[in-house]
Amino acid sequence: MLENYFPILLFLIVGFVVGAGCMIGGWLLAPNRPDKEKLSAYECGFEAFEDARMKFDVRYYLVAILFILFDLEIAFLFPWAIVLDEIGLFGFVAMMVFLGILVVGFIYEWARGALEWD
Amino acid sequence: MESIRQIFEQLFGYEWGGMLYTLATNITFISAIIVPLLLGVAYLTFAERKIIAYMQIRVGPNRVTFFGIPWLRGWGQPIADAVKALMKEIVIPTGANKFLFILAPILTIMPALAAWAVVPFSAELVLADINAGLLYILAMTSMGVYGVIIAGWASNSKYAFLGAMRSAAQVVSYELAMGFALVCVLMMSQSLNLGDIVNGQQGDSLLSWYLIPLFPMFLVYFISGVAETNRAPFDVAEGESEIVAGFHVDYSGMAFTVFFLAEYANMILVATLTAILFLGGWLPPLDIAPLNMIPGFIWLLLKIAFLLFFFLWFRATFPRYRYDQIMRLGWKVFIPITIIWIVVLGGIMQLPETVRGDFPLNLWF
Numbered sequence: 001m002l003e004n005y006f007p008i009l010l011f012l013i014v015g016f017v018v019g020a021g022c023m024i025g026g027w028l029l030a031p032n033r034p035d036k037e038k039l040s041a042y043e044c045g046f047e048a049f050e051d052a053r054m055k056f057d058v059r060y061y062l063v064a065i066l067f068i069l070f071d072l073e074i075a076f077l078f079p080w081a082i083v084l085d086e087i088g089l090f091g092f093v094a095m096m097v098f099l100g101i102l103v104v105g106f107i108y109e110w111a112r113g114a115l116e117w118d
Numbered sequence: 119m120e121s122i123r124q125i126f127e128q129l130f131g132y133e134w135g136g137m138l139y140t141l142a143t144n145i146t147f148i149s150a151i152i153v154p155l156l157l158g159v160a161y162l163t164f165a166e167r168k169i170i171a172y173m174q175i176r177v178g179p180n181r182v183t184f185f186g187i188p189w190l191r192g193w194g195q196p197i198a199d200a201v202k203a204l205m206k207e208i209v210i211p212t213g214a215n216k217f218l219f220i221l222a223p224i225l226t227i228m229p230a231l232a233a234w235a236v237v238p239f240s241a242e243l244v245l246a247d248i249n250a251g252l253l254y255i256l257a258m259t260s261m262g263v264y265g266v267i268i269a270g271w272a273s274n275s276k277y278a279f280l281g282a283m284r285s286a287a288q289v290v291s292y293e294l295a296m297g298f299a300l301v302c303v304l305m306m307s308q309s310l311n312l313g314d315i316v317n318g319q320q321g322d323s324l325l326s327w328y329l330i331p332l333f334p335m336f337l338v339y340f341i342s343g344v345a346e347t348n349r350a351p352f353d354v355a356e357g358e359s360e361i362v363a364g365f366h367v368d369y370s371g372m373a374f375t376v377f378f379l380a381e382y383a384n385m386i387l388v389a390t391l392t393a394i395l396f397l398g399g400w401l402p403p404l405d406i407a408p409l410n411m412i413p414g415f416i417w418l419l420l421k422i423a424f425l426l427f428f429f430l431w432f433r434a435t436f437p438r439y440r441y442d443q444i445m446r447l448g449w450k451v452f453i454p455i456t457i458i459w460i461v462v463l464g465g466i467m468q469l470p471e472t473v474r475g476d477f478p479l480n481l482w483f
Contacts (some may be wrong), residue, residue, distance in 0.1 A: 004246050004247060004248045005246065005248060006140070006144070006246075007144045007147070007148070007235055007245045007246040008232065008235045008236070008246050008248070008254070010141075010144050010145065010148060011148050011231070011232045011234070011235040011245070011246075012228060012232045014145070014148050014149075014152065014231070015152075015227065015228040015229070015230075015231035015232045016224060016228050018152065018156075018227065018231060019223060019224035019225075019226075019227040019228055019376055020224055022223075022227075022372050022375065022376050022379075023208075023220060023223065023224065023372055023373060023376065025204055025372060026203070026204055026206070026208050026371050026372025026373065026375075027208060027372075029204050029205055030204065030205055030206055030207045030208060030371050030372070031205075031207050032207060032208075033207070034209065036212075038209055039209065039210070039211050039212045040211065040212065041211050041212075041213055041273070041274060041275040041276075041368060042211075042275060042277070042367055042368055053274070054276070054279070056279075056283055057283075059287075060283050060286070060287050063287045063290065063291060063445075064286075064287070064290065066449075067290040067291065067293070067294060070294045070297075070453070071293075071294065071297065074294070074297035074298065074300075074301065077297075077298075077301045077460070078253065078300075078301065078304060078310070081301045081302075081304035081305040081308075082304055082308055082309065082310065083308075084305055084308070084464065084467060085308060085467070088468070089468050092464050092465075092467075092468050095464070096461065096464070099457065099460070099461065103457065106453075110450070115445065115446070115449045115450060116442075117441060117442035117445050117446070
């Protein structure tokens with residue numbers, strides 16, 4: 001069972017090596033002649049006004065929260081979908097109740113305008 | 119294979135021989151996946167430029183040759199591009215967090231390559247035949263967004279930061295739609311193993327592919343895949359006309375190329391997964407004599423090429439979506455459609471066999 005995962009571990013390592021190898025290859029072969037202007041952040045030719053570690057729109061945070069909720073929902077749906085033939089009508093109705101509760105939450109956030117972008 | 123194993127055993131003794139044998143064979147298989155994949159990525163960029171050129175009634179790259187062979191005009195282009203990128207300076211801006219700045223491209227390409235570990239190329243050609251294959255793929259495609267966020271934040275540039283925020287919100291939104299569409303596939307196949315999912319689509323013809331009963335889910339999955347790889351028309355994260363190039367604006371040389379490789383590897387991955395989940399993977403469209411003689415591998419490649427063509431076609435055809443339209447499509451169109459489809463499909467599966475009849479087809483006919 002678990003030894004099936006060994007090639008995956010190896011593949012992850014090889015993937016890292018490919019990425020790192022490309023970067024090292026570029027570092028070895030490419031010229032490296034930095035100067036002050038070249039190393040400044042690119043803002044279409046202007047001097048940067050302030051640091052880029054700035055405030056951001058709260059809606060990105062809201063989307064991330066909603067993503068966590070719905071991703072959990074998917075995590076509950078996966079095992080249910082796989083054994084749906086065995087658990088029959090009772091399992092189906094139970095999941096519909098769960099989905100129904102989450103859909104109420106979804107309608108609430110929709111009505112409150114959490115999904116609006118302008 | 120056995121003779122290689124014997125050589126290892128004689129050289130290193132039994133215990134070490136066995137371990138080295140596993141290691142060596144696995145590394146060989148992994149290279150047999152990664153090398154063609156990277157070549158495919160290189161020539162996908164060439165195909166993209168050529169196909170979009172022909173759609174715009176021009177010829178695209180046709181100058182660079184291999185060793186001056188005249189009928190290979192243009193085919194040396196991706197190789198020349200790669201060599202050029204390798205020779206370009208990697209600029210690390212002063213304000214950037216150096217460690218994260220260098221780590222981000224590697225973190226982007228690592229999951230894009232590693233996801234291929236569980237992809238079955240034909241009935242027996244699969245590197246890691248794990249039971250949770252689909253879950254693993256979902257995890258790996260989600261990992262890609264870390265690279266984007268880290269790259270955007272580490273650059274310490276406003277455009278990069280905005281691009282990263284946009285990209286992250288977009289990717290997670292469309293991942294929900296993808297996840298719900300996958301639940302429908304799982305309800306049909308009753309297994310997370312990608313090989314079992316393809317075997318579940320076996321039948322006399324393409325009528326037994328999940329494409330037919332799950333057609334809306336196929337559309338949702340494929341369009342979400344286009345959005346998740348930040349491809350046109352959903353490429354606001356790069357938005358060259360507003361935030362110049364998004365999260366990788368400060369990247370140059372090989373660091374930029376690695377992002378580019380990861381994006382195209384992800385495109386091929388999405389096309390492959392769509393082919394496996396909805397278009398019957400390695401199965402021929404009709405189970406008759408000349409078609410089922412062709413190896414399954416070829417069928418899968420043809421389906422991948424067909425779906426990749428759509429990526430390029432979309433790019434040549436559609437104008438870019440506005441950001442609020444993208445979020446509306448993800449949250450207010452795709453997620454409700456998929457939830458309704460899960461309920462409908464589950465309801466039909468609860469009907470007794472005699473009532474529902476010829477199951478996948480009776481959804482439409």
